[in-house]
Amino acid sequence: MxxxxxxxxxxxxxxxxxxxxxxxxxxxxGQDLATAATDADGRAAVGPDRLPAGTYTLTFATGSYFAARAVETFYPQVTVAFVVTDDADGTSSRHYHVPLLLSPFAYSTYRGS
Structure with missing residues (x-):
């Protein structure tokens, strides 16, 4: 679900x-579903309250973020692909959290909670 x-x-x-x-x-x-911007705490809720099972991407506009701070960056954007799955009963109540740890020349991500 x-x-x-x-x-x-x-x-x-x-x-x-x-x-x-x-x-x-x-x-x-490749269809854009939603756009959001991180708040003062670096957090954002993105898209609808629920997503159907499938593969999605989050694309972070890191070039614009660093340019606004006059910081050179190697990555103009970061795209993270992830999979939303259903539970065994065909529904999903799981919360998906995709954090991004960012610097001008490196980044990492993980499945958060």
Whole structure:
């Protein structure tokens, strides 16, 4: 059935949340489903409250974020692909959290809670 999606972006070089990062949610067909921007704490809820099972991407506009701070970056954007799955009963009540740890020349992500 579906799942709730959030993200949290941390600027590891500055040691602060990354506020104002635009995030776009796209489905497996390349269709943009939603866009959000991280708040002052670097957090954003993206898209509808529930997502059907499938493969999605979150694209973070990291180039714009660093440009606004006059910081050179190697990555103009970061795209993270992930899979939303149903539970055994065909429904999904799981919360999907996709954090991004970001610096101008490196990034990492993981499945959060």
């Amino acid at each position: 579906s799942s709730h999606l959030t993200t949290h972006v941390l600027d590891t070089t500055a040691g602060t949340p990354a506020a104002g990062v635009e995030v776009t949610l796209t489905d497996a067909h």
